[in-house]
Amino acid sequence: MFLLLFSGGLLFAQDLPADSTKKSVSDSLSYLEKSSIQLHGGTQGFGISARYAFLPMLSGRLGGSFGSVKISEGIEFDNLSSDNTLKAELSNLHLWAEFSPLSWLRINAGAGYFFKLKAKAVTVPNESITQDGITLEPEEIGSLTTEVSYKKFAPYFGLGLGRGIPKHRFNVNFDIGTYYLSSPHVTMTGTEYLEDNSHNGPILERNMRDYRWLPVLQLNLSFKLSKS
DSSP states (O other): OHHHHHHHHHHHHHHSOHHHHHHHHHHHHHHHHTEEEEEEEETTEEEEEEEEEEETTEEEEEEEEEEEEEEEEEEEETTEEEEEEEEEEEEEEEEEEEEEEETTEEEEEEEEEEEEEEEEEEEEEOSOEEETTEEEOHHHHOOEEEEEEOOSEEEEEEEEESOSSOSSSEEEEEEEEEEEOOOOEEEEEEOGGGOTTTTHHHHHHHHTTTOOEEEEEEEEEEEESSOO
């Protein structure tokens, strides 16, 4: 049975016109010549994306990024020393169009869908305070948690420096741009002596209403899928 199938396959292959085979290979190489993949890292984290040139000066780009940062440091305010932890998380899927008026310059526009775009700060006093003759220890003062979040969709506009699809096999290029985010949503939650702080959330939210620009400064390592 195996020999019959194998011999049948050989006969079928022999029946294929040589021109048809050449055209199929040529079409595949043409698609690869217009495609690249890239690894990137920058202010929106690390990620990967794919690019395809629909026209000589117009390409589409689909990719994803992930970033997370955690900072811990002590801060003193209102004569109260505290330990503070700030954690920010970002992950998105983005789709951009790229117009290249020059071989080394790209104008990018598109949007991102953010699976995560939030920051959380936790403030914990590390010394006692005395107020009206009453001394409160750190565990009696409690902690204060502030959370900032944004809506999931955001438009993007920026510039790219360097070829999106390498002239040869590999190149390095850059992106400079920004996402325009929704107004942030802020909540504040306290415990113990700091419990009555939830009303400060809307106040901070109003003060942060103009914090809507998410800058993108990104280094890209691009690989063309064709060897030519």
